[in-house]
Amino acid sequence: MAGPRECGKGEAPWKKMSKEELETQYLPSRWVLRLGAEEALRTYSQMGDDATKTARATTRSLLDVPYGDGEGDKLDIYFPKDASGALPFFTFIHGGYWQSGSKDTLAFMVDPLTAQGVAVVILAYDIAPKGTLDHMVDQVTRGIASVQRRYPCNEGIYLCGHSAGAHLAAMMLLANWTEHGVTPNLRGFFLVSGLYDLEPIVHTPLNAPLLMTPEDAQRNSPQRRLEVAPKQPVDAAYPILVIVGQHDAPEFHRQSREFYQTLLQGGWKASFEELHDVDHFEIIWKLTQKDYVLTQIILKTIFQKY
Numbered sequence: 001m002a003g004p005r006e007c008g009k010g011e012a013p014w015k016k017m018s019k020e021e022l023e024t025q026y027l028p029s030r031w032v033l034r035l036g037a038e039e040a041l042r043t044y045s046q047m048g049d050d051a052t053k054t055a056r057a058t059t060r061s062l063l064d065v066p067y068g069d070g071e072g073d074k075l076d077i078y079f080p081k082d083a084s085g086a087l088p089f090f091t092f093i094h095g096g097y098w099q100s101g102s103k104d105t106l107a108f109m110v111d112p113l114t115a116q117g118v119a120v121v122i123l124a125y126d127i128a129p130k131g132t133l134d135h136m137v138d139q140v141t142r143g144i145a146s147v148q149r150r151y152p153c154n155e156g157i158y159l160c161g162h163s164a165g166a167h168l169a170a171m172m173l174l175a176n177w178t179e180h181g182v183t184p185n186l187r188g189f190f191l192v193s194g195l196y197d198l199e200p201i202v203h204t205p206l207n208a209p210l211l212m213t214p215e216d217a218q219r220n221s222p223q224r225r226l227e228v229a230p231k232q233p234v235d236a237a238y239p240i241l242v243i244v245g246q247h248d249a250p251e252f253h254r255q256s257r258e259f260y261q262t263l264l265q266g267g268w269k270a271s272f273e274e275l276h277d278v279d280h281f282e283i284i285w286k287l288t289q290k291d292y293v294l295t296q297i298i299l300k301t302i303f304q305k306y
């Protein structure tokens, strides 16, 4: 349902919330239905850990490939079994509010995607307090540029981010690739349960390790930046899927819907999906399963090239 904010008028609903309500809205584990908050987080970690261990044991990979000189400038690449010739590269940016998570434990989708001929890149970035938002955005930009440099004949680079990772992926719509000396062959974005306007987070305890000022939040908010950006260049007509879980918090729904609408208004090829009966964590850990609706959406997007 379109709220007043989506028409560019009125006050953002979060500004009327109490401190407690705002914090609850931005704590995804409070909204899980099937499990308690802690158990949902535990399941998510366990699924990620198991999937990453299995991927490393069974899939040909290059681990800890540097994409820059920084200690944290690393990515892992997992290859399909019978890889010959050019490959599509699915690049994953993990979530965890820019302050938790690791490429070493969140490689959910390696098995079902490599089984279908897709190379999977899991990108690391320096989480807070080591990294600032600006630094993380720069790292992801350099990481993607390095995938293009290493595999110039790729069949497309597809970016997928979850939660805070969807924010970092969305920031790539604003990247200045000329500065990086290479234009990645971007062919699609999967923005899963993401955050696109960081201003509300400044007013929650989640900001303690991030130390974002309102200016940092503004500069790093794709929602704010794209609202005033020039229209999307015509040669970049790749699909951008904005995806949210049915059991994500109302603020996550609002953020996704408003970002989707801003993309449409900017002339981007955006679509919106609400995935039935999944929460903030299931939405991504279920990518361990080949029959999961999002696994199928990703494979269709890559192979039908729409």
Ligand SMILES: Nc1ccccc1C(=O)C[C@H](N)C(=O)O
Pocket: 026, 027, 028, 029, 030, 095, 096, 097, 100, 101, 163, 164
């Ligand atoms: N968004 C995430 C994505 C991945 C892993 C954790 C989170 C969290 O937000 C955890 C938070 N401490 C919570 O209680 O919901």
